[in-house]
Amino acid sequence: MASLDRSTAENILFEEARILDGRRYREWLDMLTRDVIYWLPCSGEEDTDPNRRVSIVYDDAERLLRRVERLESGMAHAQSPPSRTRRIVSNVQIINGREGEADVNSAFILYELRHGKERIFAGGCEYRFRFEGERWKVAFKKAILVNNDEVIDNLTFIV
Amino acid sequence: MQPQINFDDLVQEHRVHRNIYVEPAIFDAEMERIFEHNWVYVGHETEVAESGDYKMVRIGTQPAIMTRDEDGGIHVLMNRCMHRGATICQDERGNSSYFRCWYHGWTYSNRGDLIGVPYPGGYGKDFDKSRFGLVKAARVGNYRGLVFASLDPSVEELEDHLAGASYFIDLFMDLSPEGRIDARCGTHKYGYDGNWKFQMENGVDGYHPNFVHQSFFEGQGKKFGRKVMKLFTDAATYESKDLGNGHSILDMAPTRRVNRPVANILRGAVSQAANDAYVRMLLDRYGEDRTAEILGASNVNIGVFPNLLIIGIQFRNVIPVNTSRTDVHLTPTTLVGVPDEINVARLRAHEAFYGPAGGGAPDDVEMFNRCTEGLRVKGAEWLELSRGLNREHRDGRGNLAAHISDEVPQRAFYRMWKQRMAGEQRASEPARLRPAARS
Numbered sequence: 001m002a003s004l005d006r007s008t009a010e011n012i013l014f015e016e017a018r019i020l021d022g023r024r025y026r027e028w029l030d031m032l033t034r035d036v037i038y039w040l041p042c043s044g045e046e047d048t049d050p051n052r053r054v055s056i057v058y059d060d061a062e063r064l065l066r067r068v069e070r071l072e073s074g075m076a077h078a079q080s081p082p083s084r085t086r087r088i089v090s091n092v093q094i095i096n097g098r099e100g101e102a103d104v105n106s107a108f109i110l111y112e113l114r115h116g117k118e119r120i121f122a123g124g125c126e127y128r129f130r131f132e133g134e135r136w137k138v139a140f141k142k143a144i145l146v147n148n149d150e151v152i153d154n155l156t157f158i159v
Numbered sequence: 160m161q162p163q164i165n166f167d168d169l170v171q172e173h174r175v176h177r178n179i180y181v182e183p184a185i186f187d188a189e190m191e192r193i194f195e196h197n198w199v200y201v202g203h204e205t206e207v208a209e210s211g212d213y214k215m216v217r218i219g220t221q222p223a224i225m226t227r228d229e230d231g232g233i234h235v236l237m238n239r240c241m242h243r244g245a246t247i248c249q250d251e252r253g254n255s256s257y258f259r260c261w262y263h264g265w266t267y268s269n270r271g272d273l274i275g276v277p278y279p280g281g282y283g284k285d286f287d288k289s290r291f292g293l294v295k296a297a298r299v300g301n302y303r304g305l306v307f308a309s310l311d312p313s314v315e316e317l318e319d320h321l322a323g324a325s326y327f328i329d330l331f332m333d334l335s336p337e338g339r340i341d342a343r344c345g346t347h348k349y350g351y352d353g354n355w356k357f358q359m360e361n362g363v364d365g366y367h368p369n370f371v372h373q374s375f376f377e378g379q380g381k382k383f384g385r386k387v388m389k390l391f392t393d394a395a396t397y398e399s400k401d402l403g404n405g406h407s408i409l410d411m412a413p414t415r416r417v418n419r420p421v422a423n424i425l426r427g428a429v430s431q432a433a434n435d436a437y438v439r440m441l442l443d444r445y446g447e448d449r450t451a452e453i454l455g456a457s458n459v460n461i462g463v464f465p466n467l468l469i470i471g472i473q474f475r476n477v478i479p480v481n482t483s484r485t486d487v488h489l490t491p492t493t494l495v496g497v498p499d500e501i502n503v504a505r506l507r508a509h510e511a512f513y514g515p516a517g518g519g520a521p522d523d524v525e526m527f528n529r530c531t532e533g534l535r536v537k538g539a540e541w542l543e544l545s546r547g548l549n550r551e552h553r554d555g556r557g558n559l560a561a562h563i564s565d566e567v568p569q570r571a572f573y574r575m576w577k578q579r580m581a582g583e584q585r586a587s588e589p590a591r592l593r594p595a596a597r598s
Contacts, residue, residue: 042348042514052512053344053506055345056347069378070375077374078373078483153349154524
C-alpha cells in the first residue's frame with residue numbers, strides 16, 4: 001500500500017493543470033476514479049449540502065463524460081473558439097494522509113483568454129486522492145472559486 | 160431628458176430596429192418607462208421566508224431591498240439613505256429588523272420607517288422622522304409566491320397584469336401537491352456584455368434549440384435513447400403563444416400524459432417508486448384531470464414582461480445593467496411535500512443545462528455576444544421577427560398561437576414594449592390576426 005507525500009501530490013496536481021490547460025480531457029478523465037465527484041459550489045464561503053443547494057457543477061463520472069463529449073463535439077458554442085488557459089497551482093498541503101488515501105488542499109490562479117477578453121479566476125481545491133491499481137487517482141475534487149457566488153459570464157472550460 | 164423617439168420607427172409588426180439594443184437613450188427610456196411604471200419581478204416569497212429576512216434586489220438599475228417584517232408583510236425599500244444618499248444594506252441576503260446607514264448612523268426599520276437619528280439636537284423640535292422614511296415601491300404584489308414591485312401606484316392589479324400567464328404559473332406551482340414552491344436552494348448567476356432584451360427573447364424562443372443546443376441534446380439522446388430534437392422540428396405539435404400584456408409561453412403541454420415521469424428533463428433520473436409516490440400525491444390532491452394537466456405542462460418556458468422567465472424549474476430574473484451589459488440570476492426551485500429524491504433530481508437536471516458551466520445556457524449567452532458584435536453593422540438596420548405570421552390562430556383559451564418555432568412570443572413582447580415606451584393607455588390590445596393570404 002502507498003502513502004502520499006507532498007512532492008508526489010504536487011506532481012499530480014501540476015500534471016492535472018498541464019492536461020487541463022492543454023484541453024486533453026480524455027487524459028484528465030483517466031486521472032479520475034469511477035466514483036469520482038467533481039464539485040464547484042456557488043455558495044460563497046458557506047459550506048452547503050449539494051443535495052439541498054444548487055452548484056455550478058456537481059458531476060459524477062457519467063456527467064463528466066457528457067461534459068467532455070460536449071466539449072469535443074465542436075458544437076459547444078460557448079467554447080467555440082475554446083478558452084485558452086494557464087493555471088498556477090500552489091499551496092499544496094496533505095491534510096489527512098493515510099494508507100491508500102489522502103485529502104489534499106491546494107490553491108490556484110487561473111488565467112483565461114477568449115475572444116480577446118482576459119479573465120483571472122482564483123480559488124482553492126479540496127481533493128481526495130486514492131491509490132488504485134498502480135497510481136494515485138482523484139476520487140473527489142471540490143473547486144471553490146473566490147467569485148463563485150458572483151456573476152460569472154462563462155465557465156464552460158474545466159476548472 | 161430624453162429626445163423625442165418615434166417608436167413606429169423602432170418596432171413594427173414583423174421587425175425591430177437595431178437601435179433598441181444599442182442606443183443608450185433608448186436604454187435610459189426603458190429604465191424609466193418600463194421599469195418605473197410596471198410590475199417588476201423581484202423574487203420569491205420563500206427568499207424572505209422568516210421575519211427579518213431580506214434580499215437585495217434591483218428595479219431596473221436601482222438598488223432595493225426586499226424585506227419581511229414581523230407581521231409577515233413583504234416590503235420593497237429603495238436602498239438609499241434619506242440623509243446623504245449612501246446605500247444602507249450591503250449584504251446580498253441576511254436577517255435584520257433594522258438597517259443602519261454607517262455614514263452618519265441613521266437607522267431604519269425593515270418597513271422603511273426612519274427610527275433613529277444620532278445627535279438629534281442638530282435638527283430641532285420640528286424634525287419629523289416620518290418625512291424621511293425610505294422610498295418604497297408604491298405597490299408590492301404576490302402571485303402564488305412570486306413577488307413583484309411597482310414604483311408606480313397607478314399600475315393595474317397584479318393578476319390583471321399577469322393576464323394569460325397566471326394559468327401557466329398556477330400549473331408550475333401546482334407541481335407541488337401542497338401548491339407550494341421553495342426557492343431557497345441557491346442561485347446561479349451569469350451575465351453578458353449585451354442588451355437585456357436578448358435574454359428575454361431567447362427564453363421563449365422555440366426556433367433555436369436544435370442549433371444552439373444540439374450538443375446537449377445529442378448527449379441526452381445517447382443517455383435516454385431518444386431524439387429530443389424532434390420536439391422542435393416542423394413536425395412538432397407544440398406551440399408558441401401570446402398570453403397578453405407582453406407575456407408568452409412555449410407550450411409543450413399538448414402531447415404529455417399523466418403516467419410520464421415528473422418532467423422531460425427528469426426522465427430516467429427518478430426511481431419508479433418515487434415517481435409513483437409523487438403521482439399518487441398529486442392524484443389525491445388534485446384528481447385525475449387536473450393532475451394530467453399539471454404533469455402535461457411540467458416543462459415550461461414562460462416569459463413575464465418585462466424581466467421574468469420561468470424555465471424548467473427556475474425563476475430567471477433578467478437584470479439590465481446598461482445598454483450592453485446584463486446580469487441574469489437563475490433561482491432553481493424545489494417542491495414542497497414531495498419525496499426528497501425528486502427535488503435532488505430537479506437540482507441535478509438544472510445543473511446539467513443551466514448556470515455558467517451548464518451544457519445549454521452558456522451557448523445561448525454565446526449567441527447574445529455574437530448578436531452584440533453583429534449589431535455593430537449599421538447597414539442592416541432591422542431584425543426580422545416575421546416567423547409564423549403566416550400561420551397564427553387562436554388556441555382553446557383564446558391565446559394567439561402558432562408553431563413552437565414561430566416568433567409569436569417575441570412579437571408579443573415588443574407590442575407591449577412599444578406600448579409602454581410610447582406611454583400609451585395601460586389596457587393592452589389583443590393582438591390582431593393577420594388576414595389570410597389571397598391565392
